[in-house]
Amino acid sequence: MMTARVAKVFSEVLGISSDQVNDETSPDNTPQWDSMAAMNLVVAIEDEFDVRLTTAEIVSMRNVAIVRRVLRGKGVADA
C-alpha cells in the first residue's frame, strides 16, 4: 500500500500526479525520472523523512518499492 508521504515526494519532484506513483515506478517507465530528478529525489527524501542516505542506498534506489524498503529499514514507519 503506497503511503501518502512517499507518493507526495515522488509526485512533487517528478511532476506527476500522486496516483501515478506506485511500487513499480522507476526511471525505466517514468521519463520525468532523469538524472536531475534523481539528484532532487535524494535531497527531497532526506528532507521529508529526516534520514541520511548512504551512497550504496542511493545507487540501489531504482524504483519506488526499493526506496520504501530502504526507508522502512531506517525506522520510517509510514514509508
Next chain:
Amino acid sequence: MSEPMIGSPGTNASAGETAKGTAIAAKKAWRAHLARGADATSAIRIGVAASFTADTLVPFIGAALLDEKTVPAFTIGPYNQLFQVCLDPAAALGAACDVIVLLWRLEDLMLDEMTGFVAGDATALARARDKLAALTTAIHQLRSAFDGMAVVGVPPYPTGAAANLLALDNAIGALHRTLTGQFVDAMDRIEGVRLVDLDAVQRQIGLTASFDARHWYLYRQPFTDAFLHAAGRQVARIVMASRRAAKKCVVLDADNTLWGGIIGEDGIDGIQIGDEFPGSAYRDFQKLLLAWRSQGVLLALASKNNEADVWEVFDKHSGMVLRREHLSAWQISWAPKAEGIPAIARALNIGTDSLVFIDDNPMEIAYMRDARPEVTSILLPDEPAEIVAAMQALTLFDQLEVTEEDRKRADMMRAERDREVLGAQISHADFLQTLDLKVDLFRARTEDLGRITQLINKTNQFNLTTVRRTLDEVRALASSDDFRVYGLRVTDKFGEYGLTGVVIIAISPDRRRWTIDSLMLSCRVLGRGVEAALVGGLANDARTEGAVELVGSYIPTAKNALCASFLPEQGFSQIGEREWRLALDDAPAILLHITRLDGKSDGDRRDTQFPAAAGE
C-alpha cells in the same frame, strides 16, 4: 551597566531549520513555475555553465528571480566545458542568452597542479597560473562573442579529497588565496564581467555545510542545497541589480531606530547612542547609513517628535555619527508619517516609489504600507545586535556601477538646498543670471557610459521615450556611426550637478535627419534654461554635420508627464500624433546666461559663448 541580553526566541535556534525550509520552498516554487509551462513568458534567458553539474543550481536562481517578479528561462551548458562555452557560447548554450553564468572550482580545473603544489612540486604554482591565464583569455573571448552580461564565479575553497582543510601547512589555503586573488584582478580588468563570489557564499554557509561528498561522487555535483540556495540568490541579486533601478533615498525613523530610547521621554542623557551597547549597535547602523550615503543613497528623517528635541541629539550628542548635514530632507512632526512622504520626495525631486522607509515600530510600518504602498517599508529588528546584519542584507540599494555622481549626490543635494535659499530671495530671472550656469553637451566617452546607462534605466520623469538599455547596448550605439550618444554636464556657482542628462540621436542613412531616440534630464537641473541649451547644442551639432532637421517624439508613460510639452516649448512643430520636428534653419534661441562647453574626446574644452537671444 547594560543588562545581559536574553536571546529572543526564534532568532538563532531555528535558523538552520528555517533556511532548510526556505530552500525547499524555493525549489517547490520553481517546480510549480515549470509545471505551469510558463517558460514561454520569460523575460530573461540565462545560460549557466560550470565545471561541475550545475542543474541543481538553476531552481534556486529561478526562484529568487521569480521572487523579484522577473521570469527567467535557463539553458545549461555541457558539464565542465567552460572553454568551449567561452569560445562559442551560441553553440554551447543554444538560443541567444541575456546573461551567461560561468562557475568553476579550482579542483575541477587544476587538480593535478593542486596535488603537485601540496607535494612540493616547484613548477605546480606556475602551471596553475598558466591555466588561470588560459581561462582569463577564454573569458575575454566570451566578451567579444557575447554582448550580454557575463557573471563569473570566484572559486570557493576547495573541498573533498583535494582539500585536506586542516593540514598543518595549509598549503591549499595559500594556493586558493593566491589564485583567487589573481583571478579577481584579471576579471576586474574585463569590461562587462560581474563576479559572483562563491568563496564568500561558502563562508556564509560554512565549508562543511556547503559540501556533500555523496553528491559529488555520484553526480559530480559537490554542493548542498544550503549552498546552492545562497549561491542562486546571489546570482539573482546581480542579475536584478543590472535590470532594476536602485532605491534613491532611505527615510528613517529616529527613536529606537537611530538611537535606543525615546528622546522626548528619556532626554538627551537617557538615550543610547555611542560606545556602549546597545548604543554601539545603533552607532554601527549610523555608520552603515553613511556608507550608503557615499554610494549615492540620500538620507531623510521621518520622526514623530518635537523638532528641537531631534536636532538637539544631532547637534549635541557626542555619540552620534550621523550629523544634521548628512540629511537631505526631514519631516519632524506629530502628523502621520505617510503624510510627510510626498514632501520628502518633492524636496529631493524623486518619485515616492524611490523611497525606503525604515522604522522599528510595526504599527508605523503597517500604516505606511497601507497608505503608501509604493514606498518600500522595512521593519527594523527589535534586537539591536541584529540591526546591522539585517540592514546589510537589503538589496534595495544594489548598484553594479557606483559612479562619481553617486558618490557626490548627497553633497550635491545640500548645494541644491543652498540654491533654493538664494532663489527664494530674488526674482527667477535674476536668479538664473546669478547662477552662472554652464552646460556641457558632449559626445559620450567610454568612461561616461556607466553613468549614462544608469540614467537611461532610472530616469522616469523627464524622459521623452523611456527606452531602457543595457551597458552593452549603449556601448554599441556609442561606437556606431549612425548614432550619437551625448552626455550633459551642468555646473553652476554652487557646484557641479554632474552628468545629469543623456541624448541618443539616430542619424538617417542620408545624414539629413537627426532623430531623438532618447532624451532625458535629471529633475535636479530643470527650469534653469538647461533644456534650451540642450536643444541649441544638438541643433548646432546636427547643422555642422549637414543635417537639416531634428525630429523627436514624446511617448507618454505613467510618470513622464513632466516632459509632455518639452518639444513644443523648444520650438518643435507637431508633424504626427507623437512626432515633432525642428527645421534647423529655425535656429532655436539660446538663453544669455547659458555657457555651453564643448567637451572634446581628448579632454580639451572649448568655451562657446552663445549669442543672446532676443527678448531674454
